[in-house]
Amino acid sequence: MSDDVQPTVAEVRAAVEAFKAALDRHLEAIENRAGGDDPAVYAAFEALASAAEGYDELLYENYDEVTPFEVPTADALPEYAGPEEPEAVSVLIRRDYTIVEPDRLFAQARRAAEGDDAETGTVNAAIGVVFGEYEPDEIAQRHKEFGLEEGDSTLWVSAVEPAEPGEWLDAPFELADPQLVVCRFDVSTVFDDELSTLDPD
Secondary structure, three states, X not given: OOXXXXXXXXXXXXXXXXXXXXXXXXXXXXXXXXXXXOHHHHHHHHHHHHHHHHHHHHHHHHHOOOOOOOOOOOOOOOOOOOOOOOOEEEEEEEEEEEEOOHHHHHHHHHHHOOOOOOOOOOXXXXXXXXXXXXXXXXXXXXXXXXXXXXXXXXXXXXXXXXXXXXXXXXXXXXXXXXXXXXXXXXXXXXXXXXXXXXXXX
16 A cells, blocks of 8 residues: 555454454354365455455554564466366375374274284384375374374476376376466464464453
């Protein structure tokens, strides 16, 4: 906002009301999330970040004050440089887990391997059995049952050329070009840590 056009008190008040409404919508989206990569949570987070930035700017312009928090964004991605109407997309997902209860992991692996001769006595072997038996989305939804604790996760939807079957399997991730990312969804406790400044309780 330019220096010669100062926001009115009413505009600042409207901005803070919009910010509070965005906070409510963000919490509601989290409370009703459908899985770890729910796009509704991401959309609510983006709306909250935008409302917070707008309020902060008007507050500074009118009162020379700022808010005590900063909302993280995914500014690391460069500007999209892919086709406007891609013929195909590739979905790249990373989910991190900490193995907090190995006994649960071993128990799930033994159940999954029942009747087979698969090795389940080491963490690596148990992980191989579990991830070979269950879909990644099911593990994400039931992670506690597998003795896992969720870490950060990200989902990229990238524009790609249509590929022949088996064409890229020898190097599946080398073409993960950030400039071809159509949309991205991040889940991280860092967002909660930053936003906790708003309400310590």
